[in-house]
Amino acid sequence: RARAFARSAAAEMHAGFPALRDECSMHVGLRIRLDVRSEALQREVRRLGELFAEGLARFGGPWLAGDRFGIADAMYAPVASRFRTYGIGLEGAAAEYLGRLFEHPAVQEWIRGGIRETAREPGHEEDCFREDRTVLEELHGDVGSLPVQISLQLGTAAPSFPPVAHVGAGQGRCGLQIPSFLIIHTLSSREIQPAKMACDYAFVKEHTPEGFEFPAHRLQCLSDSSRIPLVLVACGSFSPITYLHLRMFSMARDHARNEGFEVVAGYLSPVSDGYSKKGLAPARHRIEMCKLAAENTSKWLAVDPWEAESPTYIPTARVLDHFDYEINEVMGGVECPDGSRKRARVVLLAGLDLIQTMSTPGVWGERDLDHILGHHGVFALERTGTEIDSALTNLKQWEQNIYIIQQVVANDISSTKVRLLLKRHLSIDYLIPDDVINYIYEHNHRDFDLSSDSKGKDKASTAWLVRELERTMLSCNTTPRNLA
DSSP: OHHHHHHHHHHHHHHOOHHHHHHSOOOTTEEEEESBOOHHHHHHHHHHHHHHHHHHHHHOSSBTTBSSOOHHHHHHHHHHHHHHHHTOOOOHHHHHHHHHHHHSHHHHHHHHHHHHOOOOOHHHHHHTTOTTEEEEEEOOSOGGGOOTTSOOOOOOOOSSOOOOEEEEOSTTOEEEEOOGGGOOOOOOGGGSOSOOOOOOHHHHHHTSOTTOOOOOTTOOOOSOTTSEEEEEEEEEOOTTOOHHHHHHHHHHHHHHHTTTEEEEEEEEEEOOGGGOOTTOOOHHHHHHHHHHHHHHHOSSEEEOOTTTTOSSOOOHHHHHHHHHIIIIIISOSEEOTTSOEEOOEEEEEEEHHHHHHHTSTTTSOHHHHHIIIIIIOEEEEOOTTOOHHHHTTTOGGGGGGEEEEOOSSOOOOOHHHHHHHHHTTOOOTTTSOHHHHHHHHHHTTTTOOOSOSOOGGGHHHHHHHHHHHHHHHHHTTOOOOOOO
16 A cells, blocks of 8 residues: 555656646755745645645655655655745645655755756756746855755756656665756856845744734735735834824835835834833833824734834844744735735835945944845835935945835924924924824823933034924924923
8 A cells, every 4th residue: 555655646746746847946055935826836735735644644654655765755855845945835744744855865965966966957047037036045065064954955857757766775774866857056156146145034933922923914915916015114213103104104105016016014113122222212102102103094004013022132134034934934925816825025114314324334234234135125215315326325236126215295304303392392293193192191201211312423413403493383383282
């Protein structure tokens, strides 16, 4: 019975799974993100999970047909490699089986042979760079000391090929006689430009508390499957949140529509108390104010407390990775009209003044900067006093991932100005949402630091700002609301 199952499974692999072959070409040394997963591909992935689970359950494992690594396991090694390459996951016993398969010495020897191979198949390589996929990482190094746990992929398999022999090699090891056309060498780093770093999911998992629930209630389904689903993430203090913060999302959504995207959600991610910035209200207040502003003014904006509730400061690059992990890995992407799921692109939403700091040497870490701009991308809103050319001076290598949003109606309100108004007992009506104003009144400024952010060389600019605010209020004949 085990032999019959192994032959049947091998025959199914040999003749079946056309969507997996067509949409997931094999390649040694690359991690690739699929932006689109067809329904046919999803059906085949489910079938493979069922087949693996059936063999393990019927014959007791740890291999498909019993306690020995056999022909069925060897035949499914190329199939399993595609799962690693494209980040396709299985569950339960099937997932554990894949882990054992990649730890088997014969499979690892096969992978090393693929990396050493110098023959080229340009057609197969080009297939890895189609428009519906993104190369996330190149895996390379000393083949002789390659660690077991590293994720490696195999060369592209043809639709049909000769059987793979199972040869006993003694001392508990098995040899694999692999057809030569299965092996494709890894691309050199010069051929993967610009290089993109994979998301640091390990960091995200380590910093995610047990029981954390990602706020997915505002994540919308994709209405046009021809567009790329886009998730806008605004990181900042939001102390307090203003109408300009909210307005940024609407302007970004309008701009994204002209770039072939469809915005499916916008998230506010307040910085943690570990940031230790002057004028920063405690995280619990900023989370609540952001929720009041987002939940009560829109149907697609939400607040994610993951960063704010962290006891330590979380770099922006890792915050974006957190959203990528929750939406694309945990949830499997965004739902399409036909019921399939499509990976969303997660981008940073910020003011052009922040982008200018990225162009200033030494302010941002080079690795984080490359990850934010090279892997994720940014939508940047014009800000008063910031020149576009100046802000982009040293960011030319990432300019294809930087989208500049023009402000048709000028708005330069900021949290700093709101805090100065509050400190001087002046009105903040129509600058921030009423629910947020009421929240501030109700707490009577408890735990709110309304002292100036500026000291030393910045005192002059603060004095100028106060004078401008006074002149604006007097010219408008504005009556301050009683803050007592």
